[in-house]
Amino acid sequence: MTTDSTQIKRDNPWMMRTYSGHSTAKASNELYRTNLAKGQTGLSIAFDLPTQTGYDPDHILARGEVGKVGVPVVHKGHMSTLLEQIPVEAMNTSMTINAPAAWLLGLYVANADDSGVPSTQLRGTTQNDIVKEYLSRGTYIFPPGQSRRLIVDMFAFCAEHVPFWNPMNVCSYHLQEAGATPVQEIAYSLSTAIGVLDAVKDSGQVDDDRFAAVVASVSFFVNAGIRFVEETCKMRAFTQLWDRLCSERYGITDPKARRFRYGVQVNSLGLTEAQPENNVQRIVLEMLGVTLSKDARARSLQLPAWNEALGLPRPWDQQWSLRIQQVLAFESDLLEYDDIFAGSHVVEAKTNELIEGAQAELDEVLELGGAFEAIEELKNRLVRSHADRMRRIERGDLTVIGVNRFAETEVSPLGGSGSILKVDPSVQAEMIADVQAWRSNRDSGAVTRALRDLEAAARSDANIMGPTIALAHAGGTTGEWADTLRAVFGEYRAPTGVAGAAGAGGGSIQLRETAQRMKSLAEGPIRLLVAKPGLDGHSNGAEQVAVAARDAGMEVIYQGIRLTPEQIAATARDEDVDAVGLSILSGSHLELVPETIRLLRSYGVTSPVVVGGIIPEEDRDTLMENGAAAVFTPKDFDLGRIMNELADLAIAGRDR
DSSP: OOOOGGGSOOOOOOEEEOEEOOSOHHHHHHHHHHHHHTTOOSEEEEBOHHHHTTOOTTSGGGTTTTTSSSBOOOSHHHHHHHTTTSOTTTOEEEEEOOTTHHHHHHHHHHHHHHTTOOGGGOEEEEOOOHHHIIIIIOOOOSOHHHHHHHHHHHHHHHHHHOTTEESOEEEOHHHHHTTOOHHHHHHHHHHHHHHHHHHHHHHTSSOHHHHHHHHHHOEEEEEEOSOHHHHHHHHHHHHHHHHHHHHHTTOOOOGGGGOOOEEEEEOSTTOOSSSGGGHHHHHHHHHHTTTSOGGGOOSEEEOOOTTTTTSBOOHHHHHHHHHHHHIIIIISSGGGSSOTTTTOHHHHHHHHHHHHHHHHHHHHHHHTTOTTTOHHHHHHHHHHHHHHHHHHHHHTSSOOBTTTBSOOOOOOTTOSTTSSBOOOTHHHHHHHHHHHHHHHHSOHHHHHHHHHHHHHHHHTTSOSHHHHHHHHHHTOOHHHHHHHHHHHHOOOOOOOOOTTTTTTTOOOHHHHHHHHHHHTOTTOSOEEEEEOBTTOOOOHHHHHHHHHHHHTTOEEEEOOSOBOHHHHHHHHHHHTOSEEEEEEOSSOHHHHHHHHHHHHHHTTOOOOEEEEESOOHHHHHHHHHTTOSEEEOTTOOOHHHHHHHHHHHHHHHHHO
16 A cells, blocks of 8 residues: 655755845845745845945945945835835845944844835844854954944843844855864854843843743754765754753743754855856755754754856856755655654764763853953864865865866856856946935934934933834935944954964975075065955955965965955055965956056056956956966965966066
């Protein structure tokens, strides 16, 4: 007798998202509605870098960055356009926003108010994990203490007014991108959650009866890497440790309130520019690591596109990633079974090993005062871990197919100049005109009063959310909100971790040979300026170049992220450098590199300029024609070779 498979009870699938947004609110709204029509079940909004770092499009630091890696949202009108014809009362919206999270939530609530939707009906998440911004992603604004205060205010506000909203999504995703081991990823994330929840409790803004709901509102955003078994066990370890933490530290008795609720973006660090079609199978394997184990299954999942190592994916590429999820959820029998790893000796042993290691690492962080207090030490550890990973790839100890093994390839039919989406350069001018028109047409008196109230709240212990929403209604802008708080809180420069990591990766033979070469130079070792122009905060590559250059015996000047071309040129002049390395991953290279080179030459700096980052092949010649001496992309993984080429260029420049 056969069983009718149609009668088998199936679990509900996870929420399916695609992380998207670009150009303008109107263009992004069209993309969202298209993706929802294709079966996407939740929104995941990507904001552009000016929005993420609290600048309006007409700010000098926004130059070249507007609309590139996400959608610019400057005022309430943009939020309204972004969500047009999307029922916010029925939508679960994830916003990848951190330093200005309170502002974007304010805009979201203000837009709902205007649409007649009570805030009590809104569902969604603001990422809002500022610690990982200091450690890996770089879109921070304010110092740690003031940043935590903003997060606490959001928790208190949401507990009362937006109860179905997750005010913070503790984000370990970027920690793995920055080199974290699974043990570090678990420990640093849990220490961040502790740092915030303890502060919420200490603030006195949330009474004891409501605190259990606050703990339950914490969600996580996790990375799933290519080591399938280890990643599966990592999620089981995460689940068990969070349950233990909620019970023992916070006294949460309801098992539902102790659930480890997490969403996933699978690993982008492992996506390759070389043979990018291999990224499809990587994405599938990484997805399985967070879906196969029912007891530790992701609540939501978004997959990168196969070509994200090349640039911005097209709608078709995002559709492909969505279909990968749908095939697993609706064609396979995965959702018909209980946890398929229950009783596995291998899985249980590895899970226990990760639990023990993560608990020990977590205890160390707490002894240092906690995640917010130990940022510099955690950054040093991550840069060292990433350096070790890079050296293992260089040595061949860590295989990356198509990069350091099986690099022979046929020409891909998926390639060509149309294989990625490029943002129209006119978008920046359009957005500058838009925000200037918005400012001129609003009630300036109402904005002034709202900004004054916001400043007063920031200088006191009043909750920041009420004045923030009032400013959104009055017509304030992202830059105005952030500038008001900058004036009160100050700005922050996160540690780079470079000094503490030099030599930690076990320099390659080539790096040691270059170091001997540096010692033999009559004029002394090469002075290299590593710099990141614009708002791109993904500094992992720049940090590893700086570490490798120090291991190669060079004198390195690296001041961190978020510099203007003028600042870089002035530093190169004042430090009398022999070479300049510019790192850009945000797609703004065609604007920022030529401008930086122009200013360098105007300041009398003739040193060679090399460029690294996510740079399409067709842009290489343009950069070289504008004065770049060399261009390196993610396929150039051999840092020993890069340092040797850099030395050749710098020495030749000295001889001119």
